[in-house]
Amino acid sequence: MKGRVIKSTGSWYSVLLENKEVVNCRLRGKFKLDKQKVTNPVTVGDWVEILVEPSSDTEYIITDIYPRDNYIIRKSPKKLAYGHLLASNIDLAVLVASVVYPKTSTGFIDRFLVTAEAYRIPSLILFNKKDLWDEEARSFVEEMVNTYKSIGYSSLIMSSFNDVDIQKLREVLHGKTSLFSGHSGVGKSTLLNKLTGNITQKTQEVSDFANKGVHTTTFAEMFEIEKNTFVIDTPGIKELALAEIEEEELSHYFPEMRELIGQCKYHNCTHTHEPGCAIVEALNNGKVPASRYNSYLSMYDDEDNRR
Numbered sequence: 638m639k640g641r642v643i644k645s646t647g648s649w650y651s652v653l654l655e656n657k658e659v660v661n662c663r664l665r666g667k668f669k670l671d672k673q674k675v676t677n678p679v680t681v682g683d684w685v686e687i688l689v690e691p692s693s694d695t696e697y698i699i700t701d702i703y704p705r706d707n708y709i710i711r712k713s714p715k716k717l718a719y720g721h722l723l724a725s726n727i728d729l730a731v732l733v734a735s736v737v738y739p740k741t742s743t744g745f746i747d748r749f750l751v752t753a754e755a756y757r758i759p760s761l762i763l764f765n766k767k768d769l770w771d772e773e774a775r776s777f778v779e780e781m782v783n784t785y786k787s788i789g790y791s792s793l794i795m796s797s798f799n800d801v802d803i804q805k806l807r808e809v810l811h812g813k814t815s816l817f818s819g820h821s822g823v824g825k826s827t828l829l830n831k832l833t834g835n836i837t838q839k840t841q842e843v844s845d846f847a848n849k850g851v852h853t854t855t856f857a858e859m860f861e862i863e864k865n866t867f868v869i870d871t872p873g874i875k876e877l878a879l880a881e882i883e884e885e886e887l888s889h890y891f892p893e894m895r896e897l898i899g900q901c902k903y904h905n906c907t908h909t910h911e912p913g914c915a916i917v918e919a920l921n922n923g924k925v926p927a928s929r930y931n932s933y934l935s936m937y938d939d940e941d942n943r944r
């Protein structure tokens with residue numbers, strides 16, 4: 638039988654079958670020693686082949702993993718040099734952002750976009766909690782939306798508590814597998830509950846966990862919000878490490894810079910200090926937004942320091 642992994646807790650995997658049944662599966666031993674350097678060989682979003690354990694008629698085992706269209710991998714907190722697969726087969730990476738309670742910085746947004754570019758996954762910036770904004774916050778967001786639009790990124794301005802907005806989001810997500818990511822407290826699980834029309838996920842007041850440093854959602858889980866439309870709710874992230882991205886290739890993941898690469902005076906230009914840099918020239922002409930260039934410099938520095 639073919640199914641899709643919707644949850645993984647330790648050595649057990651929940652697999653959604655075509656008939657909507659969810660069964661608990663274990664892995665066959667051989668997957669544990671896969672040649673990939675990952676701590677988890679199977680992840681949420683994977684399509685798998687399963688069969689009933691011969692010695693029982695209630696237990697299932699995963700016998701095969703279908704090739705992945707893509708995946709997102711994070712550095713494993715436990716095992717250095719190993720990655721942790723967060724999710725796979727994603728059509729849309731949604732960054733849920735907020736300008737208040739809690740604030741998402743442009744630096745964080747740009748890191749997310751770079752990561753999605755590196756995995757070749759289309760992305761969407763979802764500015765949530767608009768009901769909390771004053772005039773200043775609103776125009777700040779609108780400016781950001783315009784900046785991102787000018788370089789080809791779509792945004793959505795919304796509130797989890799506005800039914801018209803939820804309907805618009807539903808249309809954007811239709812027929813896709815979308816990953817919800819972002820800081821703790823931005824409303825990922827609240828949005829998911831609105832989309833499913835159920836209290837499927839626990840949510841929590843920002844002030845509560847900000848003080849305690851607790852994340853409400855603790856592992857990635859996928860939900861089918863309508864036929865063939867999936868949303869993966871993930872735990873909040875504080876920081877985003879740029880997994881597997883070398884500093885020399887960083888500018889390739891900024892679409893507005895990508896088109897200028899090759900026009901710099903020096904072929905190995907890092908776009909940080911060299912004369913005759915086409916990207917710095919575009920920055921001065923306003924074609925590369927200043928906030929984006931600042932994010933580039935900060936990510937470049939990080940990679941430098943890591944070395």
Ligand SMILES: Nc1nc2c(ncn2[C@@H]2O[C@H](COP(=O)(O)OP(=O)(O)OP(=O)(O)O)[C@@H](O)[C@H]2O)c(=O)[nH]1
Pocket residue numbers: 765766767768769795796797798819820821822823824825826827828839840841842843851852853854855871872873874
């Ligand atoms: N005012 C307002 N509050 C919201 C909105 N969306 C969510 N919230 C509130 O924000 C708080 C955090 O929401 P959650 O959905 O738990 O946040 P999360 O992103 O899932 O957080 P983690 O699971 O910790 O990563 C809750 O108190 C929600 O009610 C919104 O659009 N407007």
Ligand SMILES: [Mg+2]
Pocket residue numbers: 825826827838839840853854870871872873
């Ligand atoms: Mg949550």
Ligand SMILES: [Zn+2]
Pocket residue numbers: 901906907908909911913914915916917
């Ligand atoms: Zn340059």
